[in-house]
Amino acid sequence: MTAAKTLYDKIWDAHVVHEAEDGTCLLYIDRHLVHEVTSPQAFEGLRMAGRQVRAPEKTIAVPDHNVPTTTDRAKGIDNEESRIQVEALDSNAKDFGINYYPVSDIRQGIVHIVGPEQGWTLPGMTVVCGDSHTATHGAFGALAHGIGTSEVEHVLATQTLIQKKSKNMKVEITGQLRPGVTAKDITLAVIGKTGTAGGNGHVIEYCGEAIRALSMEGRMTVCNMAIEGGARAGLIAPDETTFEYVMGRPHAPKGAQWEAALNWWKTLKTDEGAHFDKVVTIRGEDIAPVVTWGTSPEDVLPITETVPAPEDFKGGKVDAARRSLEYMGLKPGTPLSEIPIDAVFIGSCTNGRIEDLRAAAAILKGKHIAPGVRGMVVPGSGLVRMQAEEEGLAEIFQDAGFEWRMAGCSMCLAMNPDQLAPEERCASTSNRNFEGRQGFKGRTHLMSPAMAAAAAITGRLTDVRNLM
Amino acid sequence: MDKFTTLTGIAAPLPLINVDTDMIIPKQFLKTIKRSGLGVNLFDEMRYDTDGNENPDFVLNKPAYRNAEILVAGDNFGCGSSREHAPWAIKDFGIRCVIAPSFADIFYNNCFKNGILPIVLPQEDVDKLMDDAERGANAIITVDLENQTITGPDGGSISFEIDSFKKHCLLNGLDDISLTLEKAAAIDTFEDRAAQSRPWV
Numbered sequence: 001m002t003a004a005k006t007l008y009d010k011i012w013d014a015h016v017v018h019e020a021e022d023g024t025c026l027l028y029i030d031r032h033l034v035h036e037v038t039s040p041q042a043f044e045g046l047r048m049a050g051r052q053v054r055a056p057e058k059t060i061a062v063p064d065h066n067v068p069t070t071t072d073r074a075k076g077i078d079n080e081e082s083r084i085q086v087e088a089l090d091s092n093a094k095d096f097g098i099n100y101y102p103v104s105d106i107r108q109g110i111v112h113i114v115g116p117e118q119g120w121t122l123p124g125m126t127v128v129c130g131d132s133h134t135a136t137h138g139a140f141g142a143l144a145h146g147i148g149t150s151e152v153e154h155v156l157a158t159q160t161l162i163q164k165k166s167k168n169m170k171v172e173i174t175g176q177l178r179p180g181v182t183a184k185d186i187t188l189a190v191i192g193k194t195g196t197a198g199g200n201g202h203v204i205e206y207c208g209e210a211i212r213a214l215s216m217e218g219r220m221t222v223c224n225m226a227i228e229g230g231a232r233a234g235l236i237a238p239d240e241t242t243f244e245y246v247m248g249r250p251h252a253p254k255g256a257q258w259e260a261a262l263n264w265w266k267t268l269k270t271d272e273g274a275h276f277d278k279v280v281t282i283r284g285e286d287i288a289p290v291v292t293w294g295t296s297p298e299d300v301l302p303i304t305e306t307v308p309a310p311e312d313f314k315g316g317k318v319d320a321a322r323r324s325l326e327y328m329g330l331k332p333g334t335p336l337s338e339i340p341i342d343a344v345f346i347g348s349c350t351n352g353r354i355e356d357l358r359a360a361a362a363i364l365k366g367k368h369i370a371p372g373v374r375g376m377v378v379p380g381s382g383l384v385r386m387q388a389e390e391e392g393l394a395e396i397f398q399d400a401g402f403e404w405r406m407a408g409c410s411m412c413l414a415m416n417p418d419q420l421a422p423e424e425r426c427a428s429t430s431n432r433n434f435e436g437r438q439g440f441k442g443r444t445h446l447m448s449p450a451m452a453a454a455a456a457i458t459g460r461l462t463d464v465r466n467l468m
Numbered sequence: 469m470d471k472f473t474t475l476t477g478i479a480a481p482l483p484l485i486n487v488d489t490d491m492i493i494p495k496q497f498l499k500t501i502k503r504s505g506l507g508v509n510l511f512d513e514m515r516y517d518t519d520g521n522e523n524p525d526f527v528l529n530k531p532a533y534r535n536a537e538i539l540v541a542g543d544n545f546g547c548g549s550s551r552e553h554a555p556w557a558i559k560d561f562g563i564r565c566v567i568a569p570s571f572a573d574i575f576y577n578n579c580f581k582n583g584i585l586p587i588v589l590p591q592e593d594v595d596k597l598m599d600d601a602e603r604g605a606n607a608i609i610t611v612d613l614e615n616q617t618i619t620g621p622d623g624g625s626i627s628f629e630i631d632s633f634k635k636h637c638l639l640n641g642l643d644d645i646s647l648t649l650e651k652a653a654a655i656d657t658f659e660d661r662a663a664q665s666r667p668w669v
């Protein structure tokens with residue numbers, strides 16, 4: 001009898017090209033996603049060594065971090081360095097013959113949204129990208145993780161990655177979510193519980209009834225932030241929801257190959273009795289709509305709570321919390337729901353999919369953004385944008401006073417013109433509230449799209465359940 | 469890649485936990501298409517004020533630490549993005565070794581690709597080295613990768629763990645891609661097999 005395996009074990013085993021005595025493995029990579037920021041030095045390395053891309057047909061590139069998201073962007077990028085970086089990707093994609101979605105293509109968008117949307121991401125695959133939020137693709141039951149630029153070059157040249165196996169961690173969300181609670185609240189609540197280093201050295205498999213009940217969009221939101229919990233990757237076993245999403249996508253298998261793929265995909269689940277090195281269980285009913293108050297994604301609290309004091313913590317976190325509160329300009333004891341905001345950002349690879357826009361629009365319908373607050377909606381891809389326009393969501397956002405933008409990373413990281421001013425406070429659906437992430441000295445509160453919409457209406461952090 | 473064998477140098481203390489990659493090198497410096505030149509912007513937002521003047525309180529701006537080659541830091545160092553600009557900036561500044569109770573995964577791996585040695589030590593050992601580092605230019609620490617030891621200014625020695633393959637590559641300055649290309653036949657075989665078993669990939 002073979003030993004019981006986890007989902008991670010199964011995908012790993014199916015991709016080992018070579019294993020050295022010390023356990024260092026050469027892992028085959030099925031999909032390599034590329035964007036403009038972490039790839040130029042890798043392509044330059046290939047050129048200098050006279051190497052080719054080993055599997056250009058498995059390599060997909062799209063510019064996203066630097067691209068402007070205003071509707072007039074066809075006129076080009078003003079910032080010279082940004083322009084050079086995007087142009088470098090244009091020419092590298094052409095020179096090396098890889099799949100490419102340039103800024104002018106309706107399918108262009110955030111790399112982690114484009115991959116699944118085009119059917120490049122499939123269950124059981126290994127997927128890498130020079131970007132930590134590659135974890136997103138784990139929603140399909142694909143082993144997906146971020147790599148550095150040297151590793152990007154390594155994958156380009158060899159279609160493999162040198163890896164040691166991580167440990168298995170199980171995060172189970174039992175039962176059902178209460179109204180107003182979404183996938184974003186799940187993933188933030190998990191990080192709040194485990195801390196940002198809680199998953200270090202592990203691959204997380206998310207399971208349980210509340211995870212099963214999520215759509216693919218929701219599952220991508222959950223896996224997206226596995227990295228914020230320190231995990232190498234996050235995984236969700238594929239099921240009918242997954243297969244339904246994948247079927248018919250441009251690069252999904254068809255006909256007999258679809259049947260063959262499906263047969264294998266259905267075996268991709270953790271066996272009864274498989275060993276996990278770490279287990280975390282949270283009751284779905286216990287999760288509330290949450291927001292972050294500090295500058296680490298682990299600084300999470302239900303919206304009904306108050307800003308904590310540094311003394312509430314232990315060890316190194318006392319100083320970290322003091323620094324966070326100073327940076328965020330917050331006083332301990334202030335109810336979170338009384339914190340006024342200046343900006344709202346709805347978008348990013350965490351929450352820039354159609355379902356996210358629907359959730360925000362449902363709250364905003366017929367309402368208007370509070371005076372003095374600026375709001376920005378940035379669809380995750382050109383196709384999401386188009387669909388939202390067809391469904392009338394764009395109109396709801398615009399009527400509510402939001403700017404309706406073109407696809408890109410936008411204010412998730414402010415490498416483009418979309419940025420917070422110093423001390424500007426933002427209700428954001430992105431994934432990082434680090435100092436300066438959304439602009440120099442900008443202040444970020446992470447939350448779900450519905451919560452961000454609620455904050456837009458009242459002009460302060462708000463419990464979305466009061467507006468439902 | 470540059471070899472790492474032994475290093476004797478000044479250790480700078482950075483007693484913060486969760487030092488993220490945005491702190492190490494903020495995003496406005498990721499627009500380069502080169503690997504070099506990032507050292508001046510290492511820890512940019514802590515190191516300079518809004519007008520670009522040096523903040524005299526930041527450790528690497530203090531005369532004693534300007535030539536630091538070792539950094540002693542808190543838990544979960546390098547968390548956040550996958551940007552290799554973080555180790556590039558650290559190395560370009562002149563730091564070749566970072567010591568902390570734990571590191572974020574991707575950052576840890578990225579260090580090895582750039583000839584930087586990240587060392588994980590128990591909190592008590594890091595605390596001791598942090599104390600040593602606070603003594604400024606008098607805190608000369610020696611890191612010996614071959615023997616896996618750190619010797620402090622008082623001569624006390626601490627040993628550390630490291631993956632044997634990573635150690636081997638660092639000691640010899642081996643380039644991963646050349647090593648992997650030696651296994652090209654195994655990759656070919658794998659692809660042939662996968663084309664049969666998973667033709668849709």
Ligand code: SF4
Nearest residue numbers: 133348349409412413
């Ligand atoms: S949307 Fe944000 S987190 Fe996602 S890839 Fe872009 S910058 Fe990274």
